[in-house]
Amino acid sequence: MLFTSEIFDMYQQYAAFKRWHFETLEYFPSEIGGLRHASASIGGSEAYKHMKFEGGVHRVQRVPKTEKQGRIHTSTMTVAILPQPSEINLVINPKDLRIDTKRASGAGGQHVNTTDSVVRVVHLPTGIVSECQQERSQLKNKEMAMKKLRAKLYSLQLEEETSKRYNARKIQIGTKGRSEKIRTYNFPQDRVTDHRINKSLHDLETFMQGEYLLDELVQSLKDYANYESLVEIISKKV
Incomplete structure (x- = not known):
């Protein structure tokens, strides 16, 4: 959970670095x-x-502050990225929705x-289901x-369309490839490794x-994805 907090902060700082708009929708801290x-x-x-x-899946390897023996612990957290559709891209029929309201409860809610x-x-x-x-x-x-909800529905629609075009050797980016780790953050070795490239x-x-540095790694992933797409197009023509 500490690593999850650090990754969330990293993306917020990355958004500021890229001059993007960043709005927190949900935030449930641990004790x-x-x-x-x-x-x-x-x-x-x-x-x-x-x-x-x-x-x-993002993996972290480091010695926790609570570890007295100096042993390296391994933890993972998962990031899901959903594209936000516009009104034109996705139309939701109000008749297809059930909207419920209830009182906030528990220590997780901020307000x-x-x-x-x-x-x-x-x-x-x-x-x-979408709740806020x-x-x-x-x-x-x-x-x-x-x-x-719109993002989830659009992602489902996008996944169905792209799954037909992605083959086994295609780099698993933005698809179902979340079962295995994509990146390791090794603090003792002061190293971050992206396993896809x-x-x-x-x-x-x-x-x-x-x-x-994060932007450099993302650019490398973009370049590799473009290369994979080009190879796929050429192989189909041949």
Whole structure:
């Protein structure tokens, strides 16, 4: 959960570095200062084209502060990147929705109060559920829940279309390739390695600041994905 908090902060700093808009939709901290789960909306020039490479399992290897024997512990966290559709790309029939409201409860909510501020939206045809209790305003929570629902539905639609075109050797970026780790953050060796392109960068502290080193790695992933696409097009013509 501590690593999850650091990764979330890294993406927030990366958004600032790229001059994108970053809005926290959900944030559920743990009791020890880490992060259980969070979601954010990121918008800006080619934001999805960059961020889609971050989807997958991220692994951290380091000696925790609570470890007295100096042993290295390994933990993982998962990042999911969903493209945000426009009104033109996706139309949702209001008849297909069930919207419920309830009172916020538990220690996870940032603004827990006694009003019916939690909004839960269910898309009946697919069974996809989206919930938000981040804000005090029920209207604002409904707006955010709908935003998340649209992203989930669009991602499902996109996945169905792209799965027909992706073959086994295609780099698993922004698809279902979240079962295996995509990147390792090794603190004792001051190294971050992206396993999809077998590239390592050093100076992990600078990398976690979410600026030029992260941008360099993302650019390498973009270049490799473009190369894979080109090879696929050529092989089909041949």
